[in-house]
Amino acid sequence: MTPMPHIYDCxxxxxxxxxxxxxxxxxxxxxxxxxxxxxxxxxxxxxAHRAETGGTLYVVEDHRRYLSEVRAGAALRVETRVLGQDAxxxxxxxxxxxxxxxxxxxxxxxxxxVVQRPEPRVAPMPEAVAGRLALFAAPRSADxxxxxxxxxxxxHA
Amino acid sequence: MTPMPHIYDCxxxxxxxxxxxxxxxxxxxxxxxxxxxxxxxxxxxxxAHRAETGGTLYVVEDHRRYLSEVRAGAALRVETRVLGQDAxxxxxxxxxxxxxxxxxxxxxxxxxxVVQRPEPRVAPMPEAVAGRLALFAAPRSADxxxxxxxxxxxxHA
Numbered sequence: 001m002t003p004m005p006h007i008y009d010c011x012x013x014x015x016x017x018x019x020x021x022x023x024x025x026x027x028x029x030x031x032x033x034x035x036x037x038x039x040x041x042x043x044x045x046x047x048a049h050r051a052e053t054g055g056t057l058y059v060v061e062d063h064r065r066y067l068s069e070v071r072a073g074a075a076l077r078v079e080t081r082v083l084g085q086d087a088x089x090x091x092x093x094x095x096x097x098x099x100x101x102x103x104x105x106x107x108x109x110x111x112x113x114v115v116q117r118p119e120p121r122v123a124p125m126p127e128a129v130a131g132r133l134a135l136f137a138a139p140r141s142a143d144x145x146x147x148x149x150x151x152x153x154x155x156h157a
Numbered sequence: 158m159t160p161m162p163h164i165y166d167c168x169x170x171x172x173x174x175x176x177x178x179x180x181x182x183x184x185x186x187x188x189x190x191x192x193x194x195x196x197x198x199x200x201x202x203x204x205a206h207r208a209e210t211g212g213t214l215y216v217v218e219d220h221r222r223y224l225s226e227v228r229a230g231a232a233l234r235v236e237t238r239v240l241g242q243d244a245x246x247x248x249x250x251x252x253x254x255x256x257x258x259x260x261x262x263x264x265x266x267x268x269x270x271v272v273q274r275p276e277p278r279v280a281p282m283p284e285a286v287a288g289r290l291a292l293f294a295a296p297r298s299a300d301x302x303x304x305x306x307x308x309x310x311x312x313h314a
Contacts, residue, residue, distance in 0.1 A: 019194075019207065020273065025216045026190040030183035037176075050176065059182045061302070063220040069277070084307045091307050110307075116177065120226070145218070146304050150241045150248050150267075 005079035005095075006042060006136050008035035012074050012098075023070035032064075032094050032107045035078035039092075043132040054117035055126070057090075062109035063145045067102075074098040081138035087124040088113050090133055093143060106143050162236035162252075163199060163293050165192035169231050169255075180227035189221070189251050189264045192235035196249075200289040211274035212283070214247075219266035220302045224259075231255040238295035244281040245270050247290055250300060263300050 008031075016027035040046060040057060050056050070076070077097050084091040094107040113125040125133075165188075173184035197203060197214060207213050227233070234254050241248040251264040270282040282290075 019204065020213055020215065024187075024190055025219065026183055026187035029186040030181075033181055033183040047176065056177055058177070058226075059223055061220075061222045062182065063218075063302075063304075065218045066216055069215075086307060089307060144304070145220075147220075147302060150243060150246060 004136070005081045005138070006035075006039045008038040008078040008080065010034065010076050012070060012072055012076060014072055017072050021071075023074075025064075025066060028064065028066065028070070028096060028105045028107075029062075031076055031078060031096060032062075032105075032109075033059075035080055035094060036092070036109070036111070039080050039136075044126065044129045054115045055123070055129075056114055056116060057111040058114045058120075060110050060112055062107055064105060064107045065145060066105050068098070068104045070098045070104050075100070080136065082133050082136045083108070083138060083140055083144070085130065085133055085137075087130070088122050093138065093141075095143070106145070108145055161293070162238045162295070163192075163196045165195040165235040165237065167191065167233050169227060169229055169233060171229050174229050178228075180231075182221075182223060185221065185223065185227070185253060185262045185264075186219075188233055188235060188253060189219075189262075189266075190216075192237055192251060193249070193266070193268070196237050196293070201283065201286045211272045212280070212286075213271055213273060214268040215271045215277075217267050217269055219264055221262060221264045222302060223262050225255070225261045227255045227261050232257070237293065239290050239293045240265070240295060240297055240301070242287065242290055242294075244287070245279050250295065250298075252300070260300075263302075265302055 018024035078094050080094045083093050090111045092109045095103045096105040098104045112122050114120050115123040175181035237251045240250050247268045249266045252260045253262045255261045269279050271277050272280040
């Protein structure tokens, strides 16, 4: 089976537009966050599983690049790929497109599998969850980010 | 004059808490974004300046590390420092604390000075703006992030 990205579609809420007349950075982040929720539903970390076991994901780090402005009314799509995983962690790459015209933003994140009860602790994922995550595996690519620095030209403007 | 961070205070909106019972990642991002707005007011890129000149900031990249959970009702503070600047760009480091108990998240971002009219284009900042930004200058520190990788231990869990 050829790995495919996970797909999440939504639209721009008018309240997400800022004084610059475009989607505020934090709401790109909210769309990426909702896309992770949708992925969790597919891999078996859905609300029922969370309620039953306390098992969930915590994001510990993310790195975003904003490639183009997004306007009110745009149709958004997030494609999520798994760049790496081990027993307790997963490294995601997400690409957001607006009206299907090339990526408007890229997000890398590192997610930890946490069991919240009795106290939150990092724990191995259920095997079935790890197996479903692997269906979205993709190799690292030029879309992966390095450290932020003024010495490096931004990838866009 | 000793450089000081820019300070932005706010509280957690109950709607920002997710199914894990803590502040959703994207709303850490919204707080960091509002702290940049507050900095813009102080350095002269306020609403009146934007309306008059079209000059504003666009974020092109950010990198966040989530160090601890934040609960409903917490008092948030963002300290913003300038790690570097040139004529058209500024590299920010922001530390978010909740109830003043050590950083709950760190954010680095790269901001471009853009004049939006007639079409958005990157342009040098007014000298007075650049001078006010320099009041918040700080050296790079261990709080600066490298690339995201499973080969590197997360700085927290």
